[in-house]
Amino acid sequence: MREVFHQSLEDVQTRLVEISDLVTIAIDQATRAFATSDVALAEDVIDNDKVIDDKAIALDELAIEILARQQPVARDLRIVVAALRVSASLERMGDIAEHIAQLTRMRFPERAVPKGLKNTFTKMGEIDTEVARTLADLLRTEDLSLVSRLHELDDELDALHLAVFEKVLSDNWQGEASATVDATLASRYHERFGDHALSVAKKVSYLATGTWSADTEGVDAEV
Amino acid sequence: MREVFHQSLEDVQTRLVEISDLVTIAIDQATRAFATSDVALAEDVIDNDKVIDDKAIALDELAIEILARQQPVARDLRIVVAALRVSASLERMGDIAEHIAQLTRMRFPERAVPKGLKNTFTKMGEIDTEVARTLADLLRTEDLSLVSRLHELDDELDALHLAVFEKVLSDNWQGEASATVDATLASRYHERFGDHALSVAKKVSYLATGTWSADTEGVDAEV
Secondary structure: OHHHHHHHHHHHHHHHHHHHHHHHHHHHHHHHHHHHOOHHHHHHHHHHHHHHHHHHHHHHHHHHHHHHHHOOOHHHHHHHHHHHHHHHHHHHHHHHHHHHHHHHHHHOOOOOOOOOOHHHHHHHHHHHHHHHHHHHHHHHHOOOHHHHHHHHHHHHHHHHHHHHHHHHOOOOOOOOHHHHHHHHHHHHHHHHHHHHHHHHHHHHHHHHHOOOOOOOOOOOOOO | OHHHHHHHHHHHHHHHHHHHHHHHHHHHHHHHHHHHOOHHHHHHHHHHHHHHHHHHHHHHHHHHHHHHHHOOOHHHHHHHHHHHHHHHHHHHHHHHHHHHHHHHHHHOOOOOOOOOOHHHHHHHHHHHHHHHHHHHHHHHHOOOHHHHHHHHHHHHHHHHHHHHHHHHOOOOOOOOHHHHHHHHHHHHHHHHHHHHHHHHHHHHHHHHHOOOOOOOOOOOOOO
16 A cells, blocks of 8 residues: 555646646746737747646646545655645646736837846846756755755846846836836736745745745745 | 644734734724835834744744644645745735835925825725725624725735826826835835735635646736
């Protein structure tokens, strides 16, 4: 029975890695589409989000099946419950990539990226992509040194998010209201992307060490 | 054993209702604080969000304990897994109330509610409060007629959300960049609040009827 259970868990892990690889592709494409107003690439991201959603639903079904058939307890049970949550977070990260793609499509043929913030958003996009790639590596390898790397990347995203607001609220901001709206929404999406990744990293870390870090799940919970 | 299980489920339900009652209070206070720049009330909301977070974590622990001790299968198992998800959604609704309160505090002593949008945001706040109250009633009574009421309320929120953007992007919008930022963020928070409620309603509906509506969980998943 333990053998079967561990085979099932490996299956869960493989699928989580697969979804996070798709999220990495989605956020990379979405942020490049946003930066270059590439509406065809944005459409690809929007279309492909369905694949991520379907895979997350399938993974949830597998987790429920494992609970029903193998009735895990203690740490094994927590791993399966954590997988349900990780899958929800990955799905939301895919949704954020889709939202960034939608902003690009909505403004086309205008540029979605507000003037004066091109470098900032390019940087945020690069960090998001590194966040997703690091998260996939963490799920693949369970190398906990990647958790602190994700903390660093999330801090960088938070700093850039603040920088966007400082810029938009400064006296020399010349953007029209539409640029202000886009900057606000896009920046928030990037910031949330990092938050979701960190929330996954904390779960992986919790399962490996048995303790939550000081800021628990409740505190950083997603909106 | 079934007796014990049903007692446990009732305990879960009671706690979900309790959390949704707290969310109703939080969103009512947060939206009134936002409308009237009542920073003391906003502080209350921010302080009290910790209570919602703690209760959600305690509920998750109870659900995991039920899974471990009573090893439910089939529909019973799905109810417990759904409770974990409902608790996550309610917690996020509490976080949104907190975010609205934080906007109020950040702008104080200025008004957070942008000029020309007071009526719109007052209306959104009233609808959010009715959403939360209806959701608490749904969890309490499992009266599925409340699900369609929640759909209606969510549609109203979506329409107001669009109206905010139309206003902000219209030629006669006189707001400064800070008003545009606040309108964008606040409106998005209100819209997300309705989405989370609908996501809970769909789970309740699914458990009662055994079928998902056309738009499944994956499609409306939260960011």
